[in-house]
Amino acid sequence: MSSLPKLQIALDNQTLSDAIKSINAVGEEIDVVEAGTILCLQEGMEVVRCLRALYPEKIILADTKCADAGGTVAKNCADAGADWMTVICSATIPTMKAALAEVDDLQVELYGDWTFDHARQWKEAGLSQVVYHQSRDALNSGKSWGDEDLDKLKKLSEMGFKVSVTGGLNPDTVKLFKGIDIYCFIAGRGIRDAEDPIAAAREFKAEIAKYWGK
Secondary structure (H helix, E strand, O other), rough: OOOOOEEEEEEEOOOHHHHHHHHHHHHHOOOOOOOOOOHHHHHHOOHHHHHHHHHOOOOEEEEEEOOOOHHHHHHHHHHHHHHHHEEEEOOOOOHHHHHHOOEEEHHHHHHOOOOOHHHHHHHHOOEEEEEEOOOHHHHHOOOOOOOHHHHHHHHHHHOOOOEEEEOOHHHHHHHOOOOOOOOEEOOOOOHHHHHHHHHHHHHHHHHHHHHHHO
């Protein structure tokens, strides 16, 4: 196993003011602060600028799910203060490489009918991070984490990717991934909408330490 998995918060708020309220409640407990896709679409790169101003030492991620114009989108994110950006897995390799040239690191968001052949191409292109999803829509339709998902996570990790997971996570679900080299646990509503967000974040971290601690 590598180092302890990081805790990433997904700020999928509808407004900048609400996002700032959410992150102010838990920011010191979080490793990666994500400006969520919905928030970026609503408020633009001002979100990233504000998050960088609030947390100059944190990793800031712009969850653009970029599909095209990778270099331009990534440069805009980096200029606003983002360290990382996301691209959708269906983006072309040139789009991904152009984006990676402008930011410190790139997360490839795994949706739809991606394959391990695609993953090998990403690795060959220099990409190192992937995010494995249970999407909000899938969760709302009753889908949950299962053996098929865990097997794919293990294979991606064995290929050398830093694998992050997201989708309906709460402290009780962390143990499902025991034995897999997870890079980031990404939680949104499980922290933001908790009755006590700080307690929820600390509970996540305690569960992570329980199963991945040395």
